[in-house]
Amino acid sequence: KNQVEQSPQSLIILEGKNCTLQCNYTVSPFSNLRWYKQDTGRGPVSLTIMTFSENTKSNGRYTATLDADTKQSSLHITASQLSDSASYICVVSAKKAGTALIFGKGTTLSVSS
Amino acid sequence: DADVTQTPRNRITKTGKRIMLECSQTKGHDRMYWYRQDPGLGLRLIYYSFDVKDINKGEISDGYSVSRQAQAKFSLSLESAIPNQTALYFCATSDPGQGGNTGELFFGEGSRLTVL
Numbered sequence: 236k237n238q239v240e241q242s243p244q245s246l247i248i249l250e251g252k253n254c255t256l257q258c259n260y261t262v263s264p265f266s267n268l269r270w271y272k273q274d275t276g277r278g279p280v281s282l283t284i285m286t287f288s289e290n291t292k293s294n295g296r297y298t299a300t301l302d303a304d305t306k307q308s309s310l311h312i313t314a315s316q317l318s319d320s321a322s323y324i325c326v327v328s329a330k331k332a333g334t335a336l337i338f339g340k341g342t343t344l345s346v347s348s
Numbered sequence: 349d350a351d352v353t354q355t356p357r358n359r360i361t362k363t364g365k366r367i368m369l370e371c372s373q374t375k376g377h378d379r380m381y382w383y384r385q386d387p388g389l390g391l392r393l394i395y396y397s398f399d400v401k402d403i404n405k406g407e408i409s410d411g412y413s414v415s416r417q418a419q420a421k422f423s424l425s426l427e428s429a430i431p432n433q434t435a436l437y438f439c440a441t442s443d444p445g446q447g448g449n450t451g452e453l454f455f456g457e458g459s460r461l462t463v464l
Contacts, residue, residue, distance in 0.1 A: 279453070286363055
């Protein structure tokens with residue numbers, strides 16, 4: 236069964252600290268993996284996309300990694316800011332007809348001052 | 349103006365009432381989706397449409413129906429609302445992406461529905 240598991244479920248860190256969010260998947264055949272950021276009361280917005288051949292990709296203070304062998308991805312946030320407080324959702328796309336998107340349940344990050 | 353617009357943003361209704369949530373987009377995308385978000389359950393797909401003449405059920409379509417009135421408009425209806433349909437509903441659009449797989453999803457701001 237295609238599944239996406241995210242950990243931790245929630246996380247509280249102090250402003251300025253770094254953190255890493257995890258995404259493990261059992262989706263096959265794999266097409267790509269996206270991380271979305273969802274601010275409270277807003278729709279999710281894509282942060283980055285990882286394809287099979289990519290190991291690391293950065294978007295400002297956000298760095299995503301992908302290990303296709305172990306089927307794991309991480310999202311590392313450097314020097315966190317209050318505005319990073321949000322839910323982060325991992326979405327894996329399967330290579331098949333139809334929409335074929337499998338959503339993780341998200342990690343809720345709270346950055347406190 | 350937002351690329352994906354949902355109306356209404358908030359709605360409180362009573363059990364048994366018919367409710368319509370509307371979505372319009374200016375992205376020019378053919379693909380449109382309706383998702384439901386519940387605490388602890390994440391986003392779940394209700395219906396999706398890849399063009400005006402195409403409607404497909406998602407994983408939780410029971411109790412819902414949709415209409416694709418035009419490329420830019422996709423509405424979700426609850427024929428007889430029940431309390432467990434209380435949730436945050438999102439419309440999204442996408443292009444086909446590479447190799448025909450789903451590209452980046454562009455979400456609306458959400459419609460919060462409460463069924464009493």
